[in-house]
Amino acid sequence: LGGFSTAFSQNKEAKKLQPISKPLVSDIYTADPSAHVFEGKIYIYPSHDIEAGVKENDNGDHFAMKDYHILSLDKIGGKVTDHGVALDIKDIPWAGRQLWAPDAAYKNGKYYLYFPLKDKNDVFRIGVATSTKPAGPFRAEKNPIKGSFSIDPCVFKDTDGSFYMYFGGIWGGQLQKWSKGSYDAKGALQANNQEALAPKIAKLSNDMLSFSEKPKDVKILDEHGKTLLAGDNTKRFFEAAWLHKYNGRYYFSYSTGDTHFINYAIGDNPYGPFTYKGVILKPVQGWTNHHSIVEFKGKWYLFYHDTEISGKTHLRNVKVTELKYNPDGSIQTIDAYK
Ligand code: FUB
Numbered sequence: 001l002g003g004f005s006t007a008f009s010q011n012k013e014a015k016k017l018q019p020i021s022k023p024l025v026s027d028i029y030t031a032d033p034s035a036h037v038f039e040g041k042i043y044i045y046p047s048h049d050i051e052a053g054v055k056e057n058d059n060g061d062h063f064a065m066k067d068y069h070i071l072s073l074d075k076i077g078g079k080v081t082d083h084g085v086a087l088d089i090k091d092i093p094w095a096g097r098q099l100w101a102p103d104a105a106y107k108n109g110k111y112y113l114y115f116p117l118k119d120k121n122d123v124f125r126i127g128v129a130t131s132t133k134p135a136g137p138f139r140a141e142k143n144p145i146k147g148s149f150s151i152d153p154c155v156f157k158d159t160d161g162s163f164y165m166y167f168g169g170i171w172g173g174q175l176q177k178w179s180k181g182s183y184d185a186k187g188a189l190q191a192n193n194q195e196a197l198a199p200k201i202a203k204l205s206n207d208m209l210s211f212s213e214k215p216k217d218v219k220i221l222d223e224h225g226k227t228l229l230a231g232d233n234t235k236r237f238f239e240a241a242w243l244h245k246y247n248g249r250y251y252f253s254y255s256t257g258d259t260h261f262i263n264y265a266i267g268d269n270p271y272g273p274f275t276y277k278g279v280i281l282k283p284v285q286g287w288t289n290h291h292s293i294v295e296f297k298g299k300w301y302l303f304y305h306d307t308e309i310s311g312k313t314h315l316r317n318v319k320v321t322e323l324k325y326n327p328d329g330s331i332q333t334i335d336a337y338k
Helices: none
Strands: 028-037 041-049 067-073 080-088 104-109 110-118 124-131 154-157 165-167 200-203 238-244 250-253 262-267 275-282 292-294 300-305 319-323
Touching: 028 104, 028 292, 028 300, 041 104, 104 154, 110 238, 165 238, 238 292, 250 275, 275 300, 275 319
Parallel strands: 028 319
Antiparallel strands: 028 041, 041 067, 067 080, 104 110, 110 124, 154 165, 165 200, 238 250, 250 262, 262 275, 292 300, 300 319
16 A cells, blocks of 8 residues: 555546546545445445544555444445444554454354554554444454454455455555565565565454464466566555455455556465456546445445545545446456546
């Protein structure tokens, strides 16, 4: 995650374009929408953006969020309910700063909220909090998930009932500081001609509170079977992992960060490798691009954000639009502006 190069908002032409969707809520700023169908409704687990007064930088320090609000809606286009504060940073025992993009899962009568947060040493870890209700309130575990690091958890339930967490993000998301297996504050990004840093996957334990294995690399290959290179920054992974299954195939989607696309790759099992297929969402207003994909009542939807209300990269608003597949299973590219 970065700060300075607002590719889209610097494009004066783009500012004239009409958004295809409206913000889902306008009384608070929301971003990074992870949508799920729970109890017959759509629940959205977004970041809750605030004006924290922190100067913008390439580490994303200006994204200094302090709580989560969960949103729900009975139908697409229907009323959106903001369920209020579901988890506050002051109630997370290990908290340092910055509650970034969360996700949620349901198993055996309990809801789990997974969230990235810097610990007291300013190292991003992934935490978990539980509730009996989809909108919380959630109670955080005393410690982050053992062996977790970096940002942007996505928890996917496979059809056999297994749960997997995908995670990671470069730049301010710190993934490059873990390339030797432990935290190295000086850890740098790969050179352009080296393989791009891979996002991670770990199967969750039965109690949903820990990893049942050491995180593994999620390989993203080009059409020739070669791992994407770090220099291939219109295609390679940056942050915002999401996994969904369609017609028996596994679709891994993600943001390319500094080139602002949501791309996808297809695999035949949760661990990959995944083969790069194309762009799901073109750059939106603001620096970040972050999404989720969910099926609801027979249609597929892309949840995403832009900065329509504020015009500021760290004060975003979540949106939704329909996502369509071609007969061969490829996804039709979405331009969020007309
Ligand atoms: O919202 C904070 C960060 O911005 C997220 O964790 C990234 O994915 C980016 O959207």
